[in-house]
Amino acid sequence: MLTDTHTHLNAPQFDEDRHDVIQRAVESGISRIINIGFNRETIPSSIALAEQYDFIYSTVGWHPQDAKDMTSDDLAWIEQLCSHPKVVAIGEIGLDYYWDTSPKDVQDRVFREQIRLARKLDMPIVIHNRDAHHDILQVLREERAADVGGVMHCFSGSWETAKLCLDMNFYISFGGPVTFKNAKQPKEVLEKVPLDRLLIETDAPYLTPHPFRGKRNESSYVKLVAETAAQIKGLTLEKLAHATTQNAITLFGLL
Structure with missing residues (x-):
């Protein structure tokens, strides 16, 4: 049984066929789904989805692109x-230097505040990192994120960066891009990541794997990521699926 550790099934792209998308995931062997709530709009709908389906869980956090909008009341919220029984992590949080939507100093402050909250509550964190490898690592070190650990979502960095993340108690997660023919670095990093620290995801509706690249992604396609990961690791799909699902259970405290 597979686990999609990062998806956005509450996104408007699924408004017309959400239940069918979720049903296809179940039929494809997906036993658990982590849905991401990342701002004022998506957090309530993500939790509502987790309440509707017993195998869907939610995270709550504030995305770096929306950092400028987060208030102290939002952090308290x-x-x-x-404390909700279906909320399993704080995220996605981090730094995004690709999209110029929130100033870097504001992103940094919001990121640090949420790591401190995670340490206070002993909750794992889900990290969003786009073009900010050095600063992400610095913040994680300075805020002692290793105390709670978490997952580097849709990892795109080097093996050297991955090793530093592993040393700080993080799992490394791969999504659709690892299936692309030109994805040399992600494939090389995945090969080196220890099996007991590996996770897989879709980030649906984004980052659709081959051969559906360019179309809407959905959780059932995590099987394509798993097949690629199994091939790279030289494992059967069953062993890869079991290991990554057990990792998700361990990290997020899933039932």
């Missing part, structure tokens, strides 16, 4: 929601 996130803290309150972390």
Whole structure:
């Protein structure tokens, strides 16, 4: 049984056929789904989805692109929601230097505040990192994120960066891009990541794997990521699926 550790099934792209998408995931062997709530709009709908399906869980956090909008009341709200039985992590949080939507200093402050909250509540964190490898690592070190650990979502860095993340108690997660023919570095990093620290995801509706690249992604396609990962690792799909699902259970405390 597979686990999609990062998806956005509450996104408007699924408004017309959400239940069918979720049903296809179940039919494809997906036993658990982590849906991501990342701002004022998506957090309530993500939790509502987790309440509707017993195998879907939610995270709550504030995305770096929306950092400029987060208030102290929002942080208190996130803290309150972390007591919900279906909320399993704080995220996605981090730094995004690709999209110029929130100033870097604001992103940094919001990122640090949420790591501190995670340490206070003993919750794992889900890290969004786009073009900010050095600063992400620095913040994680300075805020002692290793105390809670978490996952580097849709990892795109080097093996050297991955090793530093592993040393700080993080799992490394791969999504659709690892299936692309030109994805030399992600494939090389995945090969080296220890099996007991590996996760897979879709980030649906984004980052659709081959051969559906360019179309809407969905959770059932995590099987394509798993097949690629199994091939790279020289494992059967069953062993890869079991290991990555067990990793998700361990990290997020899933049932």
